[in-house]
Amino acid sequence: MLALPAVLPAGITEKVDAWLMHSCWGLPLFFACMALLFNLTYQIGTPLQGWVGDGLDWFKEAALQHWLAPLPAIVQSLLLEGVWQGVSTVLTFAPILFVFFILMALVEDSGYLARAAYLTDAFMARLGLDGRGFVMQLMGFGCNVPAILGTRVMRERQQRLLTMLIVPFSLCSARLQVVVFFAGILFTPHQAPWVLLLLYLLSFVVAIFTAWLFKHRYRGNEAFLLELPPYRLPGMRHMLIRAVGEVRAFLELASSFILMGVVLVWLVSHIPAGDNKTLADMLGTVLAPVLDPIGIRHELAVALLVGFVAKEILLGGLAVIYGVPEAGLGAALLHHLDWASAMSFLIFTLVYVPCLSTVAAIRRESRSRSFTALSVGWSVLLAWLLCFAFYQGLHLLR
Numbered sequence: 001m002l003a004l005p006a007v008l009p010a011g012i013t014e015k016v017d018a019w020l021m022h023s024c025w026g027l028p029l030f031f032a033c034m035a036l037l038f039n040l041t042y043q044i045g046t047p048l049q050g051w052v053g054d055g056l057d058w059f060k061e062a063a064l065q066h067w068l069a070p071l072p073a074i075v076q077s078l079l080l081e082g083v084w085q086g087v088s089t090v091l092t093f094a095p096i097l098f099v100f101f102i103l104m105a106l107v108e109d110s111g112y113l114a115r116a117a118y119l120t121d122a123f124m125a126r127l128g129l130d131g132r133g134f135v136m137q138l139m140g141f142g143c144n145v146p147a148i149l150g151t152r153v154m155r156e157r158q159q160r161l162l163t164m165l166i167v168p169f170s171l172c173s174a175r176l177q178v179v180v181f182f183a184g185i186l187f188t189p190h191q192a193p194w195v196l197l198l199l200y201l202l203s204f205v206v207a208i209f210t211a212w213l214f215k216h217r218y219r220g221n222e223a224f225l226l227e228l229p230p231y232r233l234p235g236m237r238h239m240l241i242r243a244v245g246e247v248r249a250f251l252e253l254a255s256s257f258i259l260m261g262v263v264l265v266w267l268v269s270h271i272p273a274g275d276n277k278t279l280a281d282m283l284g285t286v287l288a289p290v291l292d293p294i295g296i297r298h299e300l301a302v303a304l305l306v307g308f309v310a311k312e313i314l315l316g317g318l319a320v321i322y323g324v325p326e327a328g329l330g331a332a333l334l335h336h337l338d339w340a341s342a343m344s345f346l347i348f349t350l351v352y353v354p355c356l357s358t359v360a361a362i363r364r365e366s367r368s369r370s371f372t373a374l375s376v377g378w379s380v381l382l383a384w385l386l387c388f389a390f391y392q393g394l395h396l397l398r
Helices: 010-020 026-068 073-091 094-109 112-125 131-139 144-153 157-169 173-186 192-214 236-270 279-294 300-307 313-322 326-336 339-351 356-366 369-397
Strands: none
Touching: 010 026, 010 112, 026 073, 026 094, 026 112, 026 192, 073 236, 094 112, 094 173, 094 236, 112 131, 131 144, 131 157, 131 192, 144 157, 144 356, 157 192, 157 356, 157 369, 173 192, 173 313, 173 326, 173 339, 192 339, 192 369, 236 279, 236 300, 236 313, 279 300, 279 369, 300 313, 300 339, 313 326, 339 369, 356 369
């Protein structure tokens, strides 16, 4: 039998709560805790990521290229520049996700997240929600789909719909790998964790703005009762099991999407469409009037479209588009994109439709095509408006 986790005595719990649930200091301390979590994620996960990347590169050069040498050149290109580059790029982020989920399990199972929900309840009430809406957003950090399903705990339909409208803005694990990658290539190792924290805060800001904008349309009045659990010290074995399960679920869910996505990206990047252009070039030309004002180059249009299926495909798709291995993707992006364009692409990825699975979950739980269309359309519009304000604002300041 597993030993029960240690529980703080009631007297010490009261003293800890006096600080962590203080009306003035409670939320700043929570954000300080999250900032520490992100810093540890980078400091521990980045070296592990480098080792995994080096191992995958060694395997490609030492074995994979030799095994595929007898095949026709076009097949080699598909398998090496398409499938392998895409899948290996995604696999290198497993260590960072593993570290992140261990730390999140520590924060969640300790009983601290329930107190964060209590602290935010009064503020969420002004948005037509309650502390459960904040909890659902925190659940969305792992994956938006179970967070959408978790809204079933709300009996009132209007409140469920409003919560489902804001959950997709949570920075899920699939988008986390994109954010971690771009933060790592655009900023120094000391700056990157703070940029990650700011992007998490941005996800909260757009969710808050969305709730405020639609609170009168989806007004609810269900009472919210929350029982605060005691503080616990989760066992390391339990946290490891949770982290391994989260990463495994992520990779299992991602595997089929990644394979389908990188093959699709390779095809549209290699199939000729006349005038020495590919299907990707034609697609970029069609979308140029929409993407040029926000600084997103035409070749990235393909990555954004396949990213609608699953964000896990984005980095693999970019590796295929630029024809580089994982280790060279950062240099390739900086060569083709300036800082403002790369950041605009990152903001768009953060805000627009999380994935097809989330859209399907919203459709299933809301039982409304019009609400699902509203959720998708609003996220794309808001992503474009934020990127337009950011990119054009930077140009005005220069």
